[in-house]
Amino acid sequence: MEFKDAVLKRRMVRNFADKAVDKQTIERIVDLTRHAPSAGFTQGQAFIIVTDANTRRAVAQTCEEEEYVKGGFDPFISKAPVLLIPCTSEIAYHRRYQQADKVDEQGNEIEWPVPYWFMDAGCAAMLALLAVVDEGLVGAFVGSKDLKALRALLNIPDEVTPVGVIAVGYRAEDKRSPSLKRGRKPDAEYVHYEKW
């Protein structure tokens, strides 16, 4: 698929057909996310692939799926045949920036102006969402409301942050997010020329 078409076609689809996604397809999607950039080539990102039905239901619980259902959505998180959990690790960045080629003349780590571990996780999640479309599938990103429960469920180390859940599958008729009714922010607030 053309790059522009993948970007323009992509939207959060919150329902999935009852149809499995084959393992090779999922591996191609996750493999492509390895091309996301990372500060200092830290590669602090990681993914967990969840397909087990019981685990999917438990992950969905940490995302408060029942609140979506109350709002008229399908139980799309537990229904999705595949859940991808993008993760990041702040401490991996500190370790990287304490290495000899990154510290200052006094041997100190930089002051971080921005938590690049979260930006880099965003880059990887964006690639996953586009790769899903490129494979003819649909996806929806949701936040988990209980990272402690999610960590316990998936055996995620304390130093790793699961930044959310990407539900992936074949398209089914869905209800659009009511947030879209807000409309697009005016161009003049989005693009600034030379100065803000």
Next chain:
Amino acid sequence: MEFKDAVLKRRMVRNFADKAVDKQTIERIVDLTRHAPSAGFTQGQAFIIVTDANTRRAVAQTCEEEEYVKGGFDPFISKAPVLLIPCTSEIAYHRRYQQADKVDEQGNEIEWPVPYWFMDAGCAAMLALLAVVDEGLVGAFVGSKDLKALRALLNIPDEVTPVGVIAVGYRAEDKRSPSLKRGRKPDAEYVHYEKW
């Protein structure tokens, strides 16, 4: 260009030919970034497009370009004909999540498990970096070390965070990042099946 090719071709290129990029091309790139997702459709992201040579030099200073030059790189930030400054606004997310459709039954904003304003900025930056490649250009993301100076220079409101600088232009021979010598993280540390 095929989506996969854009992803596979993209890398940080830290040198640029002495050749301007036309305004329409830059606008297509920034326009495509509007398709990045955002929590609650907050659309907290924004971009500043800088082409003025004096401003580019001043932006490059906040990125400590001289340190790159000491490390054997070209002064690629000030040399780039275009600098894109992706921005995000944490407060925009709080405002959005204090609206009636987002607060809980007691009228309270959610507890944020993850600073999605930075992840969403990462999504927009990822789209910009890919769109650059799709347009036959190259780009490099760098952090600014002095957000206070960058804000003052570009008239950026205090509540907006410029998360970095994407230098964009036509390719010139470049020096690769020494960080790449670290090599790729083993697959087993990147992809986890069912559990970490």
